[in-house]
Amino acid sequence: MQLTGAEIVVKCLQEEKVEYVFGYPGGSVLYIYDEFFKQDKFKHVLVRHEQAAVHAADAYSRSSKKVGVCLVTSGPGVTNAVTGIATANMDSIPLVIISGQVPTHYIGQDAFQECDTVGITRPCVKHNFLVKDVKDLAVTIKKAFYIAQSGRPGPVLVDIPKDITTHSCEFEYPKTIAMRSYTPHVKCHSGQVKKALQLILEAKRPMLYTGGGVILSDAANQLIKLAHSLGFPVTNTLMGLGGYPATDKQFVGMLGMHGTYEANMAMHHCDVLVAIGARFDDRVIGNPADFGSISRKIIHIDIDPSSIAKRVDVDVPIVGHLPEVLGELQAAFDEQKAKPDAAALAAWWKQINEWRGKNSLKYKQGKEIIMPQYVIEKLYEVTGGEAFVTSDVGQHQMWAAQYYKFDKPRRWINSGGLGTMGVGLPYAMGVRFANPEATVACVTGEASIQMNIQELSTAKQFRLPIKVINLNNRYLGMVRQWQEMFHGNRHAESYVNALPDFVKLAEAYGHVGMQINRPADVEPALREAFGKYKNEFVFMDFITDQTANVYPMIAAGKGLSDMVLAEDL
């Protein structure tokens, strides 16, 4: 069957069982959009800015494991999308981004809306392609979907010049794909698994440290089973929250720069550390030299060999798909008779519980001013811990991570690696498209929300009943906190002046707006939003304490045991 390039794009997306394409039309992609118009197998979500298209596709993927798909036009369409692509790349999210390009014979001529898309996006994608012949189009899209979701996932961009979308060729969608240069699936090394088990059994102060890899590879069940058989403490990174149930008694909380006292102390003082789908990020272990000052054995399990031994030396590296590796480790453990050293483990738990006794997340809620932490705790109660929570970036993000207890994977959606302000609202949209019945809350701040505020319009068009929890402290809170701690309390450009009236703004877009000023009103307002206004988009503007800081905190470049606690101040 002879098809045009534009028809081929549509057929390929249908073959991949795509449900939604997030995008924005423009000159170079008009033939593709014309074919979208003629079909009804997948739907198109028209955003108001290309950055939001990529974020929405990203959260669609994070909350469902399916590949997120976007379509943007050439030039500014692509450059607007770059922040979204880089965000997904840092957190290893599988996306396929299709971008229009000027016709092949215009490339390099500085044509209208031309940019070097493959060049601009190269450092922030897993891979990208420029299609120069319509005969290569179908196989290229097939490769894009294959590369995006195999191995360590990531975004893949396919740049399609406009003339290619009008050329015709015989269409056949490849059933499978084999690339000699890309063989992502590796079977884990059984010898290494045995070595790891040996270390685990000899441990006196063991620790399981798990990251976003557990979520991305759907390894939560295997992790829970293994952790329960071993009885070891478990900590999650910011990206790993929900990979292990936060209400489980073996969970010691998030670790890192704003992790709990017990998680960071246990991480620092353990003698055998099992890192699972985590990458010893600077926000997690602080200064690697300080981390290395205490000797401990490290077992590192990851799909990506380059994540292993990148920031810390590792004793037992295991490369593989986490569910398989954890399954094999479990089988090896079940097979042999030995158990972890019960006496040592009891002493270790005693120590951890002492650290827990510090209650490092405590704060005081008075009668007058709303504490941001309190809003998150009430959000957790009112939603029964069942909501999908997206966040932007800053203090509110850390409070959401600290105080909302995620028991299930794929419920906590945030930009951990790139730290992109403005993701929260488009993330909430993407989550809702992937989970049409879900309760979706977007925890944000008055600064972050304004970075993609135009999406209030998209949310109206698609009737998305998102609840925006705006923790409004009139400051770039995290910037202000650092200025207070490290820059002589000089608030250089961190006060947010001339804020809009968010209630009126929400209403202008056709949504429900609320402003909440008093602690006593927090819970009733949340109950109203999630009850009476269940099916509405509600913008909740919480006027919170301007001086609240996120604690505990480890200053950048300091070591894990060097925490500043709220009570120290």
Add this chain to the structure above:
Amino acid sequence: MRHIISILLENEAGALSRVSGLFSARAFNIESLTVAATEDSSLSRMTIVSSGSDSVIEQITKQLNKLIDVVKVVDLSEAPHIERELMLVKVRATGKDREEMKRVADIFRGRIVDITDSTYVIELTGDCSKLDAFLDVIEKSLVLETVRTGVCGIGRGDRILKV
């Protein structure tokens, strides 16, 4: 330490920039880089000379392997290998220098491949240190221009880098 890393990669547009971009993005050092198609025109062979601690070189090879277009990566300097570089040097060759320059080129097994009444172009191959030694020996003020290809290398004996 200095390492010679050999890479087989798909002979695709942009493959070179993926490799060079990786080095600049991750602050790895490149002393030289050479690339050309192999006997199989779908593959290119690239040789990169880099230096760094063992952990840096380990990261370089891992990150190279991660690139979708890269088929194979080998650190040639891990085992016996041959390394060669080609250099063309244009020198002033007049008066007594004319004879002296020819003599030194002969000692280094260089060949004079272009000649005018006042200049020679000398072609020299060898490992880096040999080319450096040649430049050290000849009078600096006589050197008009030098051009070096960068290192290419191959493993000795049965070590073969092939798909």
